Amino acid sequence: MDDFKSISVVREGDHEVEIVYNPTSYPLIGKGKQGAVFKISADQCVKIYAKQEHALSEGAVLKAAQESGIAAKLYEVGEKYVIMEYIEGHSLKQYLESKSDITEDLVKKILFLLKEMKRLKFTRLDARLDHIIITKENELKVIDLVYSFSFKKQCSLPERLLKGLRKLGLLSLFLEQVKKLDPEFYGEWKDFI
Numbered sequence: 001m002d003d004f005k006s007i008s009v010v011r012e013g014d015h016e017v018e019i020v021y022n023p024t025s026y027p028l029i030g031k032g033k034q035g036a037v038f039k040i041s042a043d044q045c046v047k048i049y050a051k052q053e054h055a056l057s058e059g060a061v062l063k064a065a066q067e068s069g070i071a072a073k074l075y076e077v078g079e080k081y082v083i084m085e086y087i088e089g090h091s092l093k094q095y096l097e098s099k100s101d102i103t104e105d106l107v108k109k110i111l112f113l114l115k116e117m118k119r120l121k122f123t124r125l126d127a128r129l130d131h132i133i134i135t136k137e138n139e140l141k142v143i144d145l146v147y148s149f150s151f152k153k154q155c156s157l158p159e160r161l162l163k164g165l166r167k168l169g170l171l172s173l174f175l176e177q178v179k180k181l182d183p184e185f186y187g188e189w190k191d192f193i
Contacts, residue, residue, distance in 0.1 A: 004046045004081065009036050011050040029086075034058075034146050044075060045086040054146050055080050061122070061145040070116045070142055087141050093129035093164060102170045107177040109140045111185065114158055122148040126157070129164035162192050 008021040009031075016031050026038035026046075035049040049055040059077030062084060066074060073085035092110075096102060113132065117125045122145075131144045165171040171192075179186040 004038060004040055004048065005078070007036075007038065007048045009048050009050050017050050032144060034144075039086055040083070041086070043086055044083055047082045047084070049080045049082075052080050055082055058082055058144075058146045061148045064120055065116075065145070068116050068120060070113055070120075070140070071145060072141065072143065087133050087135060087143065089133045089135040089141075091130045092132040092134060092140070093168075095134050096129065096165075096168050096170060100169075102165070102174050102177070104177050104181070107174060108181060110161070110174075111178065111182050113140050113142060114161075114185070117142070117148070124148050126160050128160045129168075132161075157189065157192070159192070162189065 004024055004026060006021065006023055007019065007026075009017040009019050011017045011033060014033070016033055017036055019028070019031070019036055024038070026040050029037040029039050029045055031037065034051070034054040035047045037045050037047045039045045047055075047058070049058075055077060059074065059082050062071055062074040062082065063077075065071040072087055075083040075085070077083075110132075113127075114125055127142050127144075131142060133141045133143060135141060162171060162174075165174050175186065175189060175192075178189065
């Protein structure tokens with residue numbers, strides 16, 4: 001078995017991380033501003049971070065979300081890595097682009113996800129459409145949770161989610177359904193239109 005701990009990534013400025021050393025055969029799943037994710041088995045992946053603080057932060061968020069089921073299962077947190085469940089599915093963005101519609105059932109699932117984030121005391125109640133995965137079981141899971149407990153980046157309005165829906169032309173339909181399903185959230189979000 002290859003040693004993922006030998007993989008090294010760096011981040012300069014506000015860009016995605018760059019993989020500077022990878023002697024393994026693990027396939028790259030994706031990368032972002034904090035780390036790169038590699039599939040290490042059929043049901044596990046590892047995220048390698050440029051900074052230890054990001055590994056510890058995301059590990060803490062995943063640990064807090066374990067009983068909820070809205071995030072990947074956590075297996076191990078190391079100095080600059082987190083081993084977690086590999087979630088198979090499509091991003092909410094890809095799914096909505098293919099459908100050009102947003103059903104009431106899906107809106108209910110999005111609202112549940114946001115309420116769970118609030119219940120778990122996430123300080124950032126937001127996720128990009130790319131960071132919400134629809135699993136084969138038709139459940140929603142949120143990924144890339146590095147800043148969800150951050151005191152630097154607090155956000156009670158799901159601004160990135162709403163902006164993503166606007167870009168897809170689905171914001172009005174989404175908010176119409178939120179108004180019916182959860183008038184309290186609608187009251188907080190209606191001015192976003």
